[in-house]
Amino acid sequence: xxxxxxxxxxxxxxxxxxxxxxxxxxxxxxxxxxxxxxxxxxxxxxxxxxxxxxxxxxxxxxxxxxxxxxxxxxxxxxxxxxxxxxxxxxxxxxxxxxxxxxxxxxxxxxxxxxxxxxxxxxxxxxxxxxxxxxxxxxxxxxxxxxxxxxxxxxxxxxxxxxxxxxxxxxxxxxxxxxxxxxxxxxxxxxxxxxxxxxxxxxxxxxxxxxxxxxxxxxxxxxxxxxxxxxxxxxxxxxxxxxxxxxxxxxxxxxxxxxxxxxxxxxxxxxxxxxxxxxxxxxxxxxxxxxxxxxxxxxxxxxxxxxxxxxxxxxxxxxxxxxxxxxxxxxxxxxxxxxxxxxxxxxxxxxxxxxxxxxxxxxxxxxxxxxxxxxxxxxxxxxxxxxxxxxxxxxxxxxxxxxxxxxxxxxxxxxxxxxxxxxxxxxxxxxxxxxxxxxxxxxxxxxxxxxxxxxxxxxxxxxxxxxxxxxxxxxxxxxxxxxxxxxxxxxxxxxxxxxxxxxxxxxxxxxxxxxxxxxxxxxxxxxxxxxxxxxxxxxxxxxxxxxxxxxxxxxxxxxxxxxxxxxxxxxxxxxxxxxxxxxxxxxxxxxxxxxxxxxxxxxxxxxxxxxxxxxxxxxxxxxxxxxxxxxxxxxxxxxxxxxxxxxxxxxxxxxxxxxxxxxxxxxxxxxxxxxxxxxxxxxxxxxxxxxxxxxxxxxxxxxxxxxxxxxxxxxxxxxxxxxxxxxxxxxxxxxxxxxxxxxxxxxxxxxxxxxxxxxxxxxxxxxxxxxxxxxxxxxxxxxxxxxxxxxxxxxxxxxxxxxxxxxxxxxxxxxxxxxxxxxxxxxxxxxxxxxxxx
Numbered sequence: 001x002x003x004x005x006x007x008x009x010x011x012x013x014x015x016x017x018x019x020x021x022x023x024x025x026x027x028x029x030x031x032x033x034x035x036x037x038x039x040x041x042x043x044x045x046x047x048x049x050x051x052x053x054x055x056x057x058x059x060x061x062x063x064x065x066x067x068x069x070x071x072x073x074x075x076x077x078x079x080x081x082x083x084x085x086x087x088x089x090x091x092x093x094x095x096x097x098x099x100x101x102x103x104x105x106x107x108x109x110x111x112x113x114x115x116x117x118x119x120x121x122x123x124x125x126x127x128x129x130x131x132x133x134x135x136x137x138x139x140x141x142x143x144x145x146x147x148x149x150x151x152x153x154x155x156x157x158x159x160x161x162x163x164x165x166x167x168x169x170x171x172x173x174x175x176x177x178x179x180x181x182x183x184x185x186x187x188x189x190x191x192x193x194x195x196x197x198x199x200x201x202x203x204x205x206x207x208x209x210x211x212x213x214x215x216x217x218x219x220x221x222x223x224x225x226x227x228x229x230x231x232x233x234x235x236x237x238x239x240x241x242x243x244x245x246x247x248x249x250x251x252x253x254x255x256x257x258x259x260x261x262x263x264x265x266x267x268x269x270x271x272x273x274x275x276x277x278x279x280x281x282x283x284x285x286x287x288x289x290x291x292x293x294x295x296x297x298x299x300x301x302x303x304x305x306x307x308x309x310x311x312x313x314x315x316x317x318x319x320x321x322x323x324x325x326x327x328x329x330x331x332x333x334x335x336x337x338x339x340x341x342x343x344x345x346x347x348x349x350x351x352x353x354x355x356x357x358x359x360x361x362x363x364x365x366x367x368x369x370x371x372x373x374x375x376x377x378x379x380x381x382x383x384x385x386x387x388x389x390x391x392x393x394x395x396x397x398x399x400x401x402x403x404x405x406x407x408x409x410x411x412x413x414x415x416x417x418x419x420x421x422x423x424x425x426x427x428x429x430x431x432x433x434x435x436x437x438x439x440x441x442x443x444x445x446x447x448x449x450x451x452x453x454x455x456x457x458x459x460x461x462x463x464x465x466x467x468x469x470x471x472x473x474x475x476x477x478x479x480x481x482x483x484x485x486x487x488x489x490x491x492x493x494x495x496x497x498x499x500x501x502x503x504x505x506x507x508x509x510x511x512x513x514x515x516x517x518x519x520x521x522x523x524x525x526x527x528x529x530x531x532x533x534x535x536x537x538x539x540x541x542x543x544x545x546x547x548x549x550x551x552x553x554x555x556x557x558x559x560x561x562x563x564x565x566x567x568x569x570x571x572x573x574x575x576x577x578x579x580x581x582x583x584x585x586x587x588x589x590x591x592x593x594x595x596x597x598x599x600x601x602x603x604x605x606x607x608x609x610x611x612x613x614x615x616x617x618x619x620x621x622x623x624x625x626x627x628x629x630x631x632x633x634x635x636x637x638x639x640x641x642x643x644x645x646x647x648x649x650x651x652x653x654x655x656x657x658x659x660x661x662x663x664x665x666x667x668x669x670x671x672x673x674x675x676x677x678x679x680x681x682x683x684x685x686x687x688x689x690x691x692x693x694x695x696x697x698x699x700x701x702x703x704x705x706x707x708x709x710x711x712x713x714x715x716x717x718x719x720x721x722x723x724x725x726x727x728x729x730x731x732x733x734x735x736x737x738x739x740x741x742x743x744x745x746x747x748x749x750x751x752x753x754x755x756x757x758x759x760x761x762x763x764x765x766x767x768x769x770x771x772x773x774x775x776x777x778x779x780x781x782x783x784x785x786x787x788x789x790x791x792x793x794x795x796x797x798x799x800x801x802x803x804x805x806x807x808x809x810x811x812x813x814x815x816x817x818x819x820x821x822x823x824x825x826x827x828x829x830x831x832x833x834x835x836x837x
Contacts (some may be wrong), residue, residue: 001193007369008187008196009033010174010210013044014154014355015348016202018362020168021161026471029165032196036173036187040154041288041687042204043247046324048227048269049147049165049248050258050641052089053114054140056105058766059380060111060333068144070359078163083149087260088248090119090128090141092136092309097463098254100489101409102140108765109778112516117141127246129754130312147249150355158359163449172286177213183343198369200346201339205325209282216339219383219390220350221277222325223293223403225269226299230316232264240264243764254468255305256407259313261508266313270302271406278325278397294321301469328352330390330398332406334607335383336361337368340586347383352403373553379711384583394419408470411487415439415448417476420714425515425608426671434689436495437475437485441579443771444516449485449494449500449691450504456492457484476734489814490761494693495785501694502787505659509614509682510690511675512765515668518581519589519603521646526597531567533565534591536717536732537725543569546637546654551587556738557713558720560584565639568649573603573665577707591733608671612678613661615837616685621662623681627651636773636836643684645677657698658829660837700793701786701828704754709765709781710735710750710795718742719797721825741794748778751826753811753820755783755792761814763794769802769820770810777809778803794820 006028009020012035014585035041037088051068055061062193076083093099102118107118121133127141137712169191176188177199187194201218203210211218239247250283257270278292296303307314323417329335329350334357348365348830351357361381379385390398401418415438421428424445432438435455436447462483475485486493503508522531524537532539535549543566551560561584563575576584592598612620618629627642628634639652649666666674667716679687705711709718716725716738726741755763763783771777778798794811802809807822824830 003194005030005032005196007031007198008194009200011202012039012205013042014358015351017154017157018358019200019202019348019365020166021157022163022362024164024166026366029168033168034172034174035170037288038170040151043325044150044154045289047150047355049150049355049600051145051148053142053145056670057174057380058108059378061108062376064356065114066363067359071148074156075465077650078156078159080189081281082156083152085146087146089145089690090139091251091253092139092250094138094254094468095466097464098411099137100814104489106504110768115143128250130310132309148787149229150577168791194805198344200348202348205279205283219329219386219395220327221395221399222279223321223328223399224275224278225326226323227267227269228318229262229267229320230265231319233312233316235312236261237264252309253407254470255302256469257306259301268306270299270804272298273404274298275403277399292323295322326352328399328402332402334381336365337378337383340384340582344589373555377714379708382583383674385581386588387442390778408472413487415475421445425513425674427513442581444518447691449498449693450689451484453485456484458503498693499787500691502697504688505614505690507790509616509620509687511687512690514609514611516578517582517609519607520585521571521601521603526593527570527572530598534733538727544638546639546652550725552717553713553733554734555735556716556741558711558717560587588797608666608668608670611655613655615660617661620685621684623708644674647674657695658702659834669795672833693769697784700784701788703825714750716741719746719748748797749800750772751796751798751803751822752825753794754823755794755798755811756819758792762792763813768812769796
């Protein structure tokens with residue numbers, strides 16, 4: 001017999017049960033969960049149960065917030081005690097950089113509504129009397145934080161799911177998953193067969209095995225995590241006897257460990273360097289409540305700092321050491337959302353903080369499945385932020401790195417070194433020889449900025465100013481051993497060099513490698529009609545015209561942005577952000593008609609891109625091509641095939657920096673030839689390379705929006721200020737909701753702000769913005785210094801009452817309030833005279 005269900009969840013840990021619970025709460029009473037053993041038997045049972053609200057990700061922070069609120073209400077709903085101890089969470093800071101991290105995070109917390117407060121060392125001692133406060137600058141505390149009993153939580157969610165009609169099958173093994181011709185899924189188990197409209201993989205340590213059943217490379221490999229449980233301590237027992245409150249979860253971030261009370265004793269959980277991945281080939285078929293042999297030697301540096309910070313920890317014996325598997329991804333964030341390439345197959349995997357994220361992840365995935373879209377921007381956890389490059393070897397290197405860096409400071413410009421360089425453009429070595437300092441996006445190396453010849457930081461300039469275990473605050477060394485970049489939440493050593501690059505592009509001409517752009521050709525007799533039906537902007541009728549086109553969600557938010565260019569009759573070339581390749585191409589593939597009228601061909605690895613920008617760019621290209629580059633023959637926002645010497649390319653008169661220039665899209669095999677020709681011909685104009693950070697500074701000055709910043713599914717396209725790219729007289733995805741919400745009135749408005757009084761720090765994004773009475777007016781989405789206008793800039797989403805040019809506001813950057821003024825868009829060259837020159 002085959003049972004029909006709308007949703008089948010695989011995996012009975014807390015993440016899977018939460019997913020089932022939320023599907024049932026949304027009315028899908030026929031949802032089913034399959035668990036191969038008992039509920040919680042994978043990683044949930046041995047989790048320490050912490051509920052850290054602190055998270056530097058805007059997306060994950062909202063998931064954690066929801067979870068904590070949900071868990072507080074579960075007992076009343078289900079009648080089961082979840083063992084939630086709301087004891088607060090205290091994160092210590094021993095360095096200025098660490099305090100800057102907390103100050104930066106506070107903007108995220110305030111804008112998503114998470115309660116926090118900063119503590120002095122004396123206040124730390126009051127709430128954690130067993131903690132020695134020597135060397136502490138202060139701390140951040142979450143009053144609503146604490147810990148929970150994972151098994152009790154899971155059982156409560158399971159009861160809630162059953163009470164709403166859902167079914168849970170324990171001791172049942174999935175043996176086959178295949179998609180039927182009608183798009184439904186056939187799931188075979190050792191007890192029963194199912195036909196499901198949707199399948200959701202929540203299999204934790206088995207994620208890669210589950211993915212392999214449907215041809216997916218799931219970017220999850222677990223890492224071993226140890227924590228120590230001690231015997232009871234007299235001082236803690238005495239506190240309980242006196243009825244004193246339990247001390248909160250203590251985190252010495254600079255030594256990479258957490259500590260909390262447990263049965264009159266203590267738990268210490270370090271995150272050490274050298275913890276190995278496990279279950280690379282997946283656990284065994286009979287794996288259940290499995291632990292590994294403890295390795296205390298790896299933990300000794302952390303144990304020693306714990307002895308110093310909490311001497312009571314050194315005064316009791318070890319009761320038990322747990323060493324269990326925790327699922328990890330290359331960036332440490334979970335993967336929550338649709339599987340690339342498969343319709344109605346969903347992933348809720350890779351949860352390194354699964355107890356905390358389970359509630360929120362289940363909530364948003366259920367919203368996505370049932371309503372077609374989440375209500376929170378989940379770009380930071382979308383499975384499609386990784387691509388095919390994230391294979392086994394990559395995952396081993398990056399997941400071990402992610403684990404080791406759980407407590408290191410997450411600087412805005414942090415670029416980790418494992419598994420690099422992986423993907424490089426042909427001119428990589430040339431750019432490196434010119435001083436390129438590289439970052440990584442979607443596995444590609446991109447030059448962030450260029451260091452002067454021989455430039456290096458002195459050893460005295462490195463370090464965070466204290467003897468701590470998380471002292472890594474600089475970029476990996478160059479091939480010759482030089483350290484050239486120090487990370488910071490403030491303006492760092494590369495600041496002036498980026499400024500020099502901007503000025504050079506503005507005054508002369510610069511060259512930028514943008515080969516990592518995601519690129520695809522959409523062709524066929526139905527191509528134009530297909531693209532016109534999905535994009536809010538109209539597809540240009542004249543070949544060679546360039547349009548910026550947005551793919552909206554069902555509620556009018558922005559899901560993707562493409563530069564569209566018809567480079568041959570019926571053949572459309574689409575370009576989007578480098579880090580969004582899997583996401584954007586998956587959207588197009590799943591929307592494309594299946595009748596053969598449209599063909600999609602990925603071109604990212606076939607096409608290179610070099611950008612020439614600056615007032616001398618036309619003079620430079622004139623030396624290399626016979627094509628007329630004058631405005632009458634080659635106007636702004638058009639493209640043409642041209643020759644550069646013996647090489648062919650498509651020149652697109654568009655760029656992200658706001659200067660005269662062209663993007664040169666070419667067969668990647670011709671890139672070094674074209675680059676050398678440009679550099680040789682450009683010598684008389686003093687051509688120099690510039691990097692991503694200079695491009696970003698110039699984009700800010702033009703008020704250019706960015707995906708996952710000002711453009712997300714949380715803001716409608718009108719709220720993001722994309723009016724000129726929306727054609728309401730034509731049909732497109734999300735049109736009805738977009739126009740309806742505009743009629744109701746916008747809840748947020750995109751704005752550009754000039755920030756005054758800044759000396760050593762600029763907005764980075766997520767800073768809270770207030771009116772002059774101190775009420776929250778909005779949030780910054782990105783920011784930096786505009787070198788052409790000589791001012792600090794923040795782009796923001798504001799409440800409509802505050803968005804008019806001339807409005808005076810306040811913005812909090814790293815704890816300090818600065819005056820800010822809303823200005824008209826594009827504070828540099830608002831009439832686009834440079835672009836049209």
